[in-house]
Amino acid sequence: MSRGLQVGDRSRLSFLSRPHPMLQRFWDVAGAVSIRTKIMGIVLALVLLLGAGVTVQVRMALLRVLTQQLREQSVSLARDLAARSTDPLLIHDLYDILQILRETKANNPDVRYAFIVDAQGRVVAHTFGEGFPRGLDRANFASGEMHHHTVALTTEEGMVWDTAVPIFDGRAGTARVGLSEERLRATVNAMTAQLLLTTALVSVAGIAAATLLTWLLTRPIHRLVQATEAVRRGDYTPRVGRWANDELGELADAFNAMTADLAAAQAERQERERLRAYYLRQIIVAQEEERKRIARELHDETGQALASLMVGLRNVEEAPTPEEVRRRLADLRALSASTLENVRRLALELRPSVLDDLGLAAALRRYVHEYAARFQKPVDLQVIGLDDGQRLSPEVETALYRIVQEALTNAAKYAQAEHISVLLECHGGQVSAIVEDDGRGFDAENVLRSGLSANRLGIYGMRERAELVGGTLTIESQEGRGTTVYVRVPASPQENRVTT
Amino acid sequence: MRRAKSLSLVSIVSWILLAVLAGCAAPGAGPMVRLHDLQPLPEEPPTDVIPLRVAVAAVISPKGNVESYTPLLEYLSRRLGRPVEMVQRRTYAEVNDLIRTGEVDLAFVCTSAYVAGQREFGMQLLAAPQVNGETTYRSYLIVPADSPARTMADLRGKVFAFTDPMSHTGRNYPVWLVRQWGEEPETFFARTFFTYSHDDAIRAVAEGLADGATVDSLVYDFALARDPSLAQRVKVIHRSMPFGAPPVVVGPEARPQLKAELADLILNLDKSAEGQAILRTLGVDRFVPVDDSAYDSVRQIERELRR
Numbered sequence: 001m002s003r004g005l006q007v008g009d010r011s012r013l014s015f016l017s018r019p020h021p022m023l024q025r026f027w028d029v030a031g032a033v034s035i036r037t038k039i040m041g042i043v044l045a046l047v048l049l050l051g052a053g054v055t056v057q058v059r060m061a062l063l064r065v066l067t068q069q070l071r072e073q074s075v076s077l078a079r080d081l082a083a084r085s086t087d088p089l090l091i092h093d094l095y096d097i098l099q100i101l102r103e104t105k106a107n108n109p110d111v112r113y114a115f116i117v118d119a120q121g122r123v124v125a126h127t128f129g130e131g132f133p134r135g136l137d138r139a140n141f142a143s144g145e146m147h148h149h150t151v152a153l154t155t156e157e158g159m160v161w162d163t164a165v166p167i168f169d170g171r172a173g174t175a176r177v178g179l180s181e182e183r184l185r186a187t188v189n190a191m192t193a194q195l196l197l198t199t200a201l202v203s204v205a206g207i208a209a210a211t212l213l214t215w216l217l218t219r220p221i222h223r224l225v226q227a228t229e230a231v232r233r234g235d236y237t238p239r240v241g242r243w244a245n246d247e248l249g250e251l252a253d254a255f256n257a258m259t260a261d262l263a264a265a266q267a268e269r270q271e272r273e274r275l276r277a278y279y280l281r282q283i284i285v286a287q288e289e290e291r292k293r294i295a296r297e298l299h300d301e302t303g304q305a306l307a308s309l310m311v312g313l314r315n316v317e318e319a320p321t322p323e324e325v326r327r328r329l330a331d332l333r334a335l336s337a338s339t340l341e342n343v344r345r346l347a348l349e350l351r352p353s354v355l356d357d358l359g360l361a362a363a364l365r366r367y368v369h370e371y372a373a374r375f376q377k378p379v380d381l382q383v384i385g386l387d388d389g390q391r392l393s394p395e396v397e398t399a400l401y402r403i404v405q406e407a408l409t410n411a412a413k414y415a416q417a418e419h420i421s422v423l424l425e426c427h428g429g430q431v432s433a434i435v436e437d438d439g440r441g442f443d444a445e446n447v448l449r450s451g452l453s454a455n456r457l458g459i460y461g462m463r464e465r466a467e468l469v470g471g472t473l474t475i476e477s478q479e480g481r482g483t484t485v486y487v488r489v490p491a492s493p494q495e496n497r498v499t500t
Numbered sequence: 501m502r503r504a505k506s507l508s509l510v511s512i513v514s515w516i517l518l519a520v521l522a523g524c525a526a527p528g529a530g531p532m533v534r535l536h537d538l539q540p541l542p543e544e545p546p547t548d549v550i551p552l553r554v555a556v557a558a559v560i561s562p563k564g565n566v567e568s569y570t571p572l573l574e575y576l577s578r579r580l581g582r583p584v585e586m587v588q589r590r591t592y593a594e595v596n597d598l599i600r601t602g603e604v605d606l607a608f609v610c611t612s613a614y615v616a617g618q619r620e621f622g623m624q625l626l627a628a629p630q631v632n633g634e635t636t637y638r639s640y641l642i643v644p645a646d647s648p649a650r651t652m653a654d655l656r657g658k659v660f661a662f663t664d665p666m667s668h669t670g671r672n673y674p675v676w677l678v679r680q681w682g683e684e685p686e687t688f689f690a691r692t693f694f695t696y697s698h699d700d701a702i703r704a705v706a707e708g709l710a711d712g713a714t715v716d717s718l719v720y721d722f723a724l725a726r727d728p729s730l731a732q733r734v735k736v737i738h739r740s741m742p743f744g745a746p747p748v749v750v751g752p753e754a755r756p757q758l759k760a761e762l763a764d765l766i767l768n769l770d771k772s773a774e775g776q777a778i779l780r781t782l783g784v785d786r787f788v789p790v791d792d793s794a795y796d797s798v799r800q801i802e803r804e805l806r807r
Contacts, residue, residue: 090562091588112535123541131538139533152530160535168563 035221036214043210044203051199059192066184070110071161074179075148077108078163082175085116089124089172097125104177112160112180118173137176144170158182220248224255236263279464297346305339345370360397361386364404364424375412377420385426392431392491399465399489400424400433403473406458407435407485415439415483432488441477462487551583552576555595555607558664559746560699560719562588569608571778572769579765590696592616592666599623599751606762610716610746611637612668615798622752626759627766628745628790631718631783635790636742638717639669641677642705642734649712650737652677658711660689661704664696668798673740674714676801699723706733718745722783744794748787763789 115126417439471489617623663670769775770786
């Protein structure tokens with residue numbers, strides 16, 4: 001018995017996941033019809049089921065009740081007949097008996113026949129006119145002590161309930177009454193037909209209602225499908241009207257919201273693409289400009305200085321006296337020193353090796369020192385939470401260095417500030433830098449919002465650098481109120497998040 | 501599992517179908533009779549043994565007659581060795597006809613029926629009942645127990661119940677009474693009707709259907725004996741002169757031997773215990789021979805009525 005799980009067990013265990021093939025076939029066919037047909041099918045099936053069920057139940061109940069009533073009526077009629085015909089039978093008043101029988105038949109539409117049998121079993125009077133059905137007199141019997149005796153006779157007209165009641169305790173004879181089920185059956189059949197007709201009418205109404213219902217449901221669905229197709233083609237303009245305050249209405253709302261969001265996202269995407277393309281162009285332009293600047297600076301200053309140095313050296317050759325030689329050599333030394341200083345500065349500006357070698361804190365100290373000397377403006381630098389020699393990732397260090405560099409350059413070039421401070425703080429996995437000056441300030445909001453201008457490319461570049469390493473950059477500035485640049489980035493670089 | 505599912509589905513469907521059909525089809529439960537197979541009713545097979553037919557007049561109700569006379573008839577049947585049939589009819593006249601034609605062999609008739617029958621076709625006296633030593637009876641005028649009437653005169657303008665149109669005590673006598681005041685029953689009484697039996701007349705008065713009636717004193721006494729509470733519902737306010745009691749008779753063509761046999765049996769009922777029980781059922785002491793002259797007082801009243 002315990003044979004463990006075997007291959008064939010799958011069919012018994014996974015009955016739900018692998019349905020009966022007939023069921024699957026059924027669903028393949030049934031599921032493929034339109035919603036209208038499905039709804040109509042369900043409505044029709046329900047109405048027919050209800051109608052058929054009710055009809056059957058009511059018919060059976062009515063049949064039962066009416067048959068019982070007919071039986072009881074046959075008993076009461078027969079007993080009444082027996083009572084009324086006692087004296088006439090005893091005094092042999094056959095005419096009176098016949099009258100009573102005829103009245104019984106005439107006053108009760110269900111009575112098929114009535115007759116009286118004497119104590120010897122001979123038929124004394126009956127309602128059949130000429131002749132009497134063979135065997136009917138023997139078909140039922142009631143002995144003197146019985147209250148009544150009823151049998152169901154099968155006749156060519158259907159079923160007849162025949163009741164026999166003894167007359168005068170059987171001493172005078174027996175009264176017999178037969179009630180036909182014909183009217184009863186006609187009533188039940190009429191009622192059945194009525195119920196079936198009602199079922200049919202309700203079915204028709206149900207079909208109409210189902211049609212209306214499907215129209216109500218499928219129209220908005222069609223609209224949604226059309227709108228979805230448009231969206232698929234890239235057209236984000238269609239909106240679907242809110243048909244009703246139901247689930248379809250919610251779907252329409254969700255669809256509209258989604259489409260609006262998709263359109264906004266696309267617009268943003270396009271905007272960002274444009275921006276990127278612009279950035280790229282600008283970067284190339286900036287790169288070339290920078291090269292041009294370096295080339296010019298090299299040519300103008302350094303080249304010029306070296307040319308002067310060459311002229312000076314020739315002058316030294318032509319110096320009349322050794323004191324003149326020494327004096328001219330001293331001049332040349334000074335020139336060389338300043339040229340070397342310029343070259344170093346240039347190199348520092350381009351790419352400080354200290355950034356690569358010693359880290360952000362040290363590089364910033366060096367830059368600030370150079371900056372203060374160059375622009376004759378003091379810069380207050382504070383570094384918290386980051387020791388010299390403590391390194392962050394190269395992307396983060398570079399980004400922060402360039403941002404601070406740009407901010408300080410802007411402060412020198414545009415702000416005409418007197419006091420500038422830089423705060424570098426590393427805390428809880430985040431590095432933040434704040435560059436603050438008390439200069440002219442600018443309308444940061446407007447500039448940031450109003451699109452690009454070549455002067456402010458630097459600001460976009462700063463923001464872009466910050467976002468590239470997963471950080472944020474904010475600039476607060478107002479005319480006449482100074483400028484503050486906040487930048488915060490994660491200490492270790494993260495994926496560039498899509499900004500909304 | 502698959503087979504079980506389809507089997508159960510089939511069985512469910514077939515049960516539903518059966519239930520529906522059961523409602524439609526007629527359950528042929530009982531025996532078959534063809535109502536259109538009409539045959540003439542069989543004739544009376546000729547019997548070897550001819551029953552003795554005894555008529556009982558409608559002095560009391562037909563059912564009452566059956567109760568009272570069945571013991572006597574069964575006794576006669578045993579003693580004569582042939583079946584005995586009781587024959588009743590609605591009116592005295594019909595019974596007289598049966599006696600006249602010989603369709604009945606013996607009859608218990610009322611007094612006026614005998615008088616008429618004797619006159620018209622020679623009805624023969626066999627015996628008369630003796631009650632309380634008398635072979636006579638009277639007509640009692642009865643009214644409801646709470647009625648203020650004390651004589652027939654007090655019943656003027658009231659509802660009166662007769663028994664049979666031919667009844668002496670039940671009709672002839674009250675009409676004769678009314679005629680003493682020069683009136684007719686149609687004008688004297690507000691309404692009259694026939695009950696065709698004396699015990700029905702008593703019942704009519706007891707139940708207030710009639711304000712008064714005259715009934716056979718024998719029947720009245722017998723009814724009172726059977727149901728003493730009757731005294732609380734009816735009372736007798738007038739008793740007539742005596743008349744000859746309702747006799748036992750045979751027809752004019754009765755075979756003398758049969759007549760003798762019947763007379764012997766009936767007149768000697770009181771000689772045996774069985775017979776005495778039968779007599780008690782009838783409310784009679786014994787049957788005695790009687791002379792035709794006993795009925796002259798009845799004839800007298802009838803003559804006066806015919807005038």
